[in-house]
Amino acid sequence: MTKKKEQKKTTNNKKIIKNAIRIIFKFMPIKWMSRKGLFEIWEEKGVHITPVHFYEPIPYTKEIKEEDWKRKPLKEYMLFNKKAEERINKMVKKYGKELKENEISKGQSSFEHKKILYSIIRGTKPKRIIEIGSGATTEVMIKANKHK
Incomplete structure (x- = not known):
């Protein structure tokens, strides 16, 4: 097999896997994705999955407005004692x-x-x-x- 065909096959495999994951995630309850056992599996792959929730430290980025990204860092406004x-x-x-x-x-x-x-x-x-x-x-x- 030529190098070009191998690259094309790899690209197709990645697309298939990506689509399969997308389908699985679409129907998998969010609680399952963030379960301790699954969290550890994801973490081994270098991925952290956290639920979108008020108490989570990671913000839901879709709710952040474009102008919010342009604001000065918070530390400039904080006073430390x-x-x-x-x-x-x-x-x-x-x-x-x-x-x-x-x-x-x-x-x-x-x-x-x-x-x-x-x-x-x-x-x-x-x-x-x-x-x-x-x-x-x-x-x-x-x-x-x-x-x-």
């Missing part, structure tokens, strides 16, 4: 190890966020905490408060 940041880092180093991932319920917030919240409460010992939201972090705050 270095002293506060250093204080929080010290609290996390001191208290963060007390919180064990297997002792805390899952939820929408990550374990790292919970560890930071826990450490801030342990480090500042507030007299009153007002939580606004679903209460997913209440367990973390109660745990931190027990150490007073």
